[in-house]
Amino acid sequence: NAGVTQTPKFQVLKTGQSMTLQCAQDMNHNSMYWYRQDPGMGLRLIYYSASEGTTDKGEVPNGYNVSRLNKREFSLRLESAAPSQTSVYFCASRLTSYEQYFGPGTRLTVT
Amino acid sequence: SQELEQSPQSLIVQEGKNLTINCTSSKTLYGLYWYKQKYGEGLIFLMMLQKGGEEKSHEKITAKLDEKKQQSSLHITASQPSHAGIYLCGAVPRMDSSYKLIFGSGTRLLVRP
Numbered sequence: 001n002a003g004v005t006q007t008p009k010f011q012v013l014k015t016g017q018s019m020t021l022q023c024a025q026d027m028n029h030n031s032m033y034w035y036r037q038d039p040g041m042g043l044r045l046i047y048y049s050a051s052e053g054t055t056d057k058g059e060v061p062n063g064y065n066v067s068r069l070n071k072r073e074f075s076l077r078l079e080s081a082a083p084s085q086t087s088v089y090f091c092a093s094r095l096t097s098y099e100q101y102f103g104p105g106t107r108l109t110v111t
Numbered sequence: 112s113q114e115l116e117q118s119p120q121s122l123i124v125q126e127g128k129n130l131t132i133n134c135t136s137s138k139t140l141y142g143l144y145w146y147k148q149k150y151g152e153g154l155i156f157l158m159m160l161q162k163g164g165e166e167k168s169h170e171k172i173t174a175k176l177d178e179k180k181q182q183s184s185l186h187i188t189a190s191q192p193s194h195a196g197i198y199l200c201g202a203v204p205r206m207d208s209s210y211k212l213i214f215g216s217g218t219r220l221l222v223r224p
């Protein structure tokens with residue numbers, strides 16, 4: 001099992017560009033999450049998907065969209081990147097137990 | 112909204128020393144997670160506590176959840192350089208099926224050989 005995988009690992013964007021962060025899990029988990037981590041602020045939830053076909057906003061959803069393509073994949077899209085979206089993005093997944101498994105993260109810089 | 116405060120924000124200890132990291136919630140916790148993050152990497156699950164008074168251990172790391180379920184402590188015994196990293200507490204603020212976590216800002220631990 002690869003667990004939770006994220007692509008790309010690093011990305012540099014210019015203001016106004018768009019991109020999609022990919023996340024996939026091979027653990028047959030129902031729920032998937034997108035967080036961002038900023039210095040001194042811990043992790044904040046952007047969006048989550050309780051099950052295939054459903055998505056809902058978290059604490060900081062503005063400027064992002066998500067797609068739960070199937071049970072395995074949950075993507076995060078930035079339509080028009082802004083410098084405030086410079087961050088490390090983590091995807092996580094969970095089955096029915098409480099533990100959330102995290103991916104290795106994507107470091108995004110918006111100039 | 113519920114907030115988690117971790118203390119200290121950073122900690123430098125000599126190898127072999129014991130240390131404690133605290134996580135305090137502004138409201139009742141329905142689940143408290145401890146994660147470790149190595150610098151520049153993802154989060155590694157350490158343990159989860161649910162019941163007031165609960166205590167769990169993994170190798171030299173012990174976590175407790177107080178009776179009122181508003182504070183948790185993480186204790187490392189005889190610290191080693193491999194314990195270095197960022198320790199994050201995460202909490203389930205209410206009982207719903209989404210298990211959306213809120214996180215503290217983290218405690219950076221450095222262990223000097």
